[in-house]
Amino acid sequence: MLKYLWAVAALSLLVSCQSQVEDVKETRLLLGTVVTFTVAGVPEDVALKAITQAVAAMQGVENRFTTHGDVLNTVKTFNQAAAGEAVQLDADVDTLLQQSITYWQQTQGAFDPTLGDLNRRWGFSGDVAPTQVLSKAEVKKGLARSGVDHIRRIAPRTWVKDKTGIQLDFGAIAKGLAIDKGIAKLQYLGVEHAIINAGGDMRILGDHSGHAWRIAIRHPRQDTALGWLDISADTSIVTSGDYERFFISQGKRYHHIINPKTGFPAVQSVSVTVQAPTAMQADALSTALFILGFEKGMGLVESMPDVEAIWVDSNMLIHMSSGIKSQFHLMQKNRDK
């Protein structure tokens, strides 16, 4: 009996010790957005050290891929190069560019890493938000300077363009890669339960003191949640929405996700949330599926193992892939719509 009481006492001590390990939450400005790190299940000093290193890894990704600011990188070198000039890319950039071309192939060209010139003309990634609709002539010029067909890998890490003016832009995928690198760093330093949330794009590890993490999905038109997912696994959830960077002109919304077929902001969706094993996959696919819309995109999602998607279409109707229907909890008030 005494032995039994000891066991109970030891167990409750263990439980109370565990509950004393509180979540460590840190916020940083990174990747052009607010990034929140939540780490559970390890002492504060371990968590803080891991977060510091994750931040450094993520900052490294930003520096290697950004097309803004003063930092020098191989993406900028490639973008400035003339036709026929061979450029050796950073190993990460080389890998992500090859991956991006695979997404371009899989998404019928909806995901296009060569829209740099056109994106710059629209100006959504600049410091000052645009207010003017781009003229058709400008769109034509930007589209003429795009196209995966105009770039080629001629040797390991070495790329060349056949048309001066072609520019790379990893804005729709590099944030995901950064999140993955941040999570890898946390794991390497002993963290098993965490979330990295970069402006709504996240990767989740483990669980929260034995309970699922509750992940809210933002309502694209209201300052509330559309619904939520309960997650207790290593997975990523990324949302692309027309509410991130936009302006309204003559009652029409213009935003930063460009349909490469038209050169104008995509009109099929209002937001798309993707669940996939890595944040890189989820990031690329959320942008592509936004452009494709649910009618063209659903088949693709259903054909990809471990990928699920939730669309809010231009009529504010919700469409879900088969594997996420029973997992997604719609907020009561959104059900009536």
Ligand code: ADP
């Ligand atoms: P967010 O940056 O808000 O998370 P996305 O992941 O959807 O949103 O990425 C949008 C960014 O991707 C744009 O700002 C631009 O840099 C780039 N982009 C826009 N259209 C495309 C496209 N069709 N294919 C690939 N990248 C795109």
Ligand code: MG
């Ligand atoms: Mg994306």
